Amino acid sequence: MDFTGLSAFALTPLLDDRLDEAAYVRLIENLRVAGVDSIGALGSTGCYPYFSRTERANALRLATEHSGAIPVIAGVGALRTRDVLWLAEDAQKAGVSAVLLAPVSYHALTEDEVFDLFEAVTRELSVPLCVYDNPATTHFSFSDGLIARIAQLPNIGSIKIPPVSAELAPQRVAKLRAEIPAHIRLGISGDASAVDGLSAGCAIWYSVTGGLFPQAALAISRAAMAGDMALARAHSAALQPLWDLFKRYGGSLRVIATAAELLGAVAEPCLPPPVQTLKGAARRDVAEVIETLRLVV
Amino acid sequence: MDFTGLSAFALTPLLDDRLDEAAYVRLIENLRVAGVDSIGALGSTGCYPYFSRTERANALRLATEHSGAIPVIAGVGALRTRDVLWLAEDAQKAGVSAVLLAPVSYHALTEDEVFDLFEAVTRELSVPLCVYDNPATTHFSFSDGLIARIAQLPNIGSIKIPPVSAELAPQRVAKLRAEIPAHIRLGISGDASAVDGLSAGCAIWYSVTGGLFPQAALAISRAAMAGDMALARAHSAALQPLWDLFKRYGGSLRVIATAAELLGAVAEPCLPPPVQTLKGAARRDVAEVIETLRLVV
Numbered sequence: 001m002d003f004t005g006l007s008a009f010a011l012t013p014l015l016d017d018r019l020d021e022a023a024y025v026r027l028i029e030n031l032r033v034a035g036v037d038s039i040g041a042l043g044s045t046g047c048y049p050y051f052s053r054t055e056r057a058n059a060l061r062l063a064t065e066h067s068g069a070i071p072v073i074a075g076v077g078a079l080r081t082r083d084v085l086w087l088a089e090d091a092q093k094a095g096v097s098a099v100l101l102a103p104v105s106y107h108a109l110t111e112d113e114v115f116d117l118f119e120a121v122t123r124e125l126s127v128p129l130c131v132y133d134n135p136a137t138t139h140f141s142f143s144d145g146l147i148a149r150i151a152q153l154p155n156i157g158s159i160k161i162p163p164v165s166a167e168l169a170p171q172r173v174a175k176l177r178a179e180i181p182a183h184i185r186l187g188i189s190g191d192a193s194a195v196d197g198l199s200a201g202c203a204i205w206y207s208v209t210g211g212l213f214p215q216a217a218l219a220i221s222r223a224a225m226a227g228d229m230a231l232a233r234a235h236s237a238a239l240q241p242l243w244d245l246f247k248r249y250g251g252s253l254r255v256i257a258t259a260a261e262l263l264g265a266v267a268e269p270c271l272p273p274p275v276q277t278l279k280g281a282a283r284r285d286v287a288e289v290i291e292t293l294r295l296v297v
Numbered sequence: 298m299d300f301t302g303l304s305a306f307a308l309t310p311l312l313d314d315r316l317d318e319a320a321y322v323r324l325i326e327n328l329r330v331a332g333v334d335s336i337g338a339l340g341s342t343g344c345y346p347y348f349s350r351t352e353r354a355n356a357l358r359l360a361t362e363h364s365g366a367i368p369v370i371a372g373v374g375a376l377r378t379r380d381v382l383w384l385a386e387d388a389q390k391a392g393v394s395a396v397l398l399a400p401v402s403y404h405a406l407t408e409d410e411v412f413d414l415f416e417a418v419t420r421e422l423s424v425p426l427c428v429y430d431n432p433a434t435t436h437f438s439f440s441d442g443l444i445a446r447i448a449q450l451p452n453i454g455s456i457k458i459p460p461v462s463a464e465l466a467p468q469r470v471a472k473l474r475a476e477i478p479a480h481i482r483l484g485i486s487g488d489a490s491a492v493d494g495l496s497a498g499c500a501i502w503y504s505v506t507g508g509l510f511p512q513a514a515l516a517i518s519r520a521a522m523a524g525d526m527a528l529a530r531a532h533s534a535a536l537q538p539l540w541d542l543f544k545r546y547g548g549s550l551r552v553i554a555t556a557a558e559l560l561g562a563v564a565e566p567c568l569p570p571p572v573q574t575l576k577g578a579a580r581r582d583v584a585e586v587i588e589t590l591r592l593v594v
Contacts, residue, residue: 081570273378
């Protein structure tokens with residue numbers, strides 16, 4: 001697959017603490033119909049590490065069955081290398097086009113341990129891998145040197161980098177580009193940073209917002225991919241109240257999951273406890289922003 | 298069970314990436330023979346979140362079968378509340394005397410989410426629970442207010458607090474003591490801080506060193522429990538080169554696991570990849586300290 005455009009990361013909704021298959025299929029079909037460039041299944045937004053191996057295999061099978069021609073990128077992260085290898089095998093059997101791997105940790109990992117993990121996994125893959133750098137959840141920060149080493153491994157297709165400020169994005173992307181082979185695509189995450197990342201040379205936006213509101217995200221992505229950064233910025237600026245919610249409520253997950261509940265796209269509660277969607281005033285804030293921005297699933 | 302004295306946390310050694318049952322039984326029997334006050338099975342040192350439900354149930358059964366009259370405290374932490382409930386049930390079926398629960402996170406948890414987790418778990422328990430505050434691995438920091446709320450739940454037996462400096466320990470322990478019921482025991486972790494915690498009023502030392510070197514840890518613990526803090530401090534000071542290794546190599550786990558390999562107590566490599574024991578100069582440092590301190594399993 002080609003790592004470009006909008007990669008839309010779906011929630012993995014629950015119903016009575018089990019995978020809500022019907023709601024999940026609706027979310028995936030919504031992304032197919034909208035025409036996103038790829039679908040991220042079981043990313044952080046999809047709460048991948050909270051699910052069992054069987055649950056994850058089921059979700060991925062549903063995703064590939066309902067995504068049509070749109071490639072599916074599957075999160076295969078886990079604490080233990082053995083489990084990552086099993087999950088990568090399951091994902092490939094489910095027909096995904098790529099896998100996404102973050103160095104999930106409980107005991108903090110060293111650079112060599114993370115390198116060995118990526119080496120062990122890429123050795124077994126027949127689809128490309130996206131290196132998932134998400135220090136907010138993994139508590140591991142990739143050095144540029146480690147990314148450069150991992151980029152030399154086989155089957156590396158993309159590097160998903162964390163949010164970066166508008167000022168630092170050009171320098172950050174240029175520096176990484178200089179250290180990795182040309183065929184590896186850089187991707188930006190952190191939806192509020194998307195245009196900054198794409199302007200700076202990222203080829204793909206790994207998007208949380210796009211997983212629920214593909215039209216709103218596609219407006220930004222298509223403008224940026226067409227080179228009209230002013231229009232992309234205008235579309236992104238229009239969503240500033242949403243980006244503000246992400247910041248106010250500890251990230252995008254709870255806001256997007258709450259929005260999905262409020263809009264009836266998923267049952268309530270849709271997240272795996274102990275993680276919960278927002279309540280009270282926070283929930284009303286989300287409802288207000290959805291209405292103001294006229295966001296539709 | 299009474300949460301006092303030395304609680305010795307054992308490694309969960311692997312052989313060819315599977316539980317090394319024979320080595321695990323030897324570690325547990327070593328603790329029984331040494332006469333520690335309780336055995337911690339599947340704590341952080343035992344790498345609990347890296348193992349499957351089945352592996353964890355097997356390890357706990359071996360621990361209770363070989364611990365004699367010594368109570369076993371079992372780590373039941375997991376990312377998802379559902380899994381914690383299952384693990385707590387498995388642990389009780391295996392015959393443990395208490396469970397240990399840390400708020401393991403991938404998406405950062407809120408105070409209310411953590412409270413709800415402990416409420417859900419304590420409601421189902423018929424053994425006491427030790428609240429495991431370990432921000433270094435969970436990335437969640439308990440406020441004193443949250444600890445006070447959780448302390449009101451049924452079946453709370455102990456609070457395992459993180460390392461604290463000698464200067465701050467008395468104040469820290471006194472403040473917590475004032476906020477929790479008298480029957481709940483405070484426990485110190487971070488072996489280098491043990492005597493400071495015990496001097497300040499902690500009743501139990503949750504010890505990594507004690508899991509491999511029970512005699513060395515018992516010397517400290519017994520002196521402290523007898524009120525001879527000068528002797529306890531002298532025994533702890535004698536182990537300063539070991540505490541220095543813990544600091545230098547990112548915590549106690551890799552040092553103790555490397556020591557266990559060097560002494561032939563476990564096979565090599567004994568940790569679940571991607572986590573690895575120490576190599577090269579770091580490994581030689583561990584060997585040198587073992588020899589200098591004449592540490593024996």
